[in-house]
Amino acid sequence: MNEARKIRLVVLISGRGSNLQAILDQAASGELPVDIAAVISNRPGVQGLERARRAGVPALELDHKAFSDRPGFEAALVELIDRHQPDLVVLAGFMRVLTPSFTDHYRGRLLNIHPSLLPKFRGLHTHERAIAAGETEHGASIHFVTAELDGGPIIVQARVPVLPGDDPDTLGARVLEQEHRLYPQAIRWFAQGRLGLEGERVRFDGRPLENPLELTDLT
Numbered sequence: 001m002n003e004a005r006k007i008r009l010v011v012l013i014s015g016r017g018s019n020l021q022a023i024l025d026q027a028a029s030g031e032l033p034v035d036i037a038a039v040i041s042n043r044p045g046v047q048g049l050e051r052a053r054r055a056g057v058p059a060l061e062l063d064h065k066a067f068s069d070r071p072g073f074e075a076a077l078v079e080l081i082d083r084h085q086p087d088l089v090v091l092a093g094f095m096r097v098l099t100p101s102f103t104d105h106y107r108g109r110l111l112n113i114h115p116s117l118l119p120k121f122r123g124l125h126t127h128e129r130a131i132a133a134g135e136t137e138h139g140a141s142i143h144f145v146t147a148e149l150d151g152g153p154i155i156v157q158a159r160v161p162v163l164p165g166d167d168p169d170t171l172g173a174r175v176l177e178q179e180h181r182l183y184p185q186a187i188r189w190f191a192q193g194r195l196g197l198e199g200e201r202v203r204f205d206g207r208p209l210e211n212p213l214e215l216t217d218l219t
């Protein structure tokens with residue numbers, strides 16, 4: 001990696017944390033100019049927290065079940081995140097819907113990875129739904145998070161084929177492999193200042209992006 005200044009990153013997770021691991025690995029090898037300030041899980045005891053600890057990154061739990069409502073949980077989450085003064089916050093398998101006050105607070109510096117070729121299959125159980133719909137192609141998308149669930153401006157996508165005999169697990173594994181390349185690349189662009197949100201559109205290399213980038217565009 002070249003001279004890009006490091007940005008401060010906070011990663012929000014809810015579970016396994018394999019996308020987190022891809023980010024940790026590239027940060028450790030110097031491919032990704034980020035200081036991972038904290039990893040925060042809304043579910044206690046998940047594998048992703050262990051991955052963070054092993055990498056020497058603060059691993060924090062904020063159990064949403066300890067709060068009586070979504071706004072209460074989110075106020076505490078914002079407080080915890082902002083204590084780490086992140087330049088960028090990424091959702092990596094984070095499974096709680098966020099209110100507009102949260103998404104407005106982090107507008108332009110909050111990314112999500114979603115396991116479908118958005119705008120197809122917003123929400124949950126995307127692999128199952130792609131198979132049921134008879135799709136021949138599926139994939140993953142990185143988008144800026146806005147109040148609209150999985151509806152924010154799309155930055156970059158990776159495609160995989162749906163193969164005969166696929167079930168949600170085999171298809172999901174094929175998508176996940178691409179996710180692990182996709183997220184570090186999008187974060188790298190953000191760290192390099194190549195990526196931003198301008199109004200409702202993605203800015204990439206100083207221009208509004210007409211169509212989502214493709215992983216195959218990557219060099």
Ligand code: NHR
Pocket residue numbers: 091094095096097098099100103112113114115122123124145146147148149150151152
């Ligand atoms: N919040 C906003 N406002 N906008 C987005 O684009 C968001 C978001 C919160 C999370 C990730 C998302 C995904 O990539 C994400 C994007 C959870 C649910 C959900 O229904 C939906 C989408 C996503 C994450 N969660 C249930 C809830 O009641 C709980 C499900 C569970 O705990 O298993 O929050 O797909």
Ligand code: GAR
Pocket residue numbers: 013014015016017018019020048092093094095113114115123124140176179
């Ligand atoms: C990933 O496939 C991610 O795209 C998806 O959950 C998985 C998390 O895996 N995200 C969502 O479905 C968000 N609702 P990981 O914990 O191993 O990174």
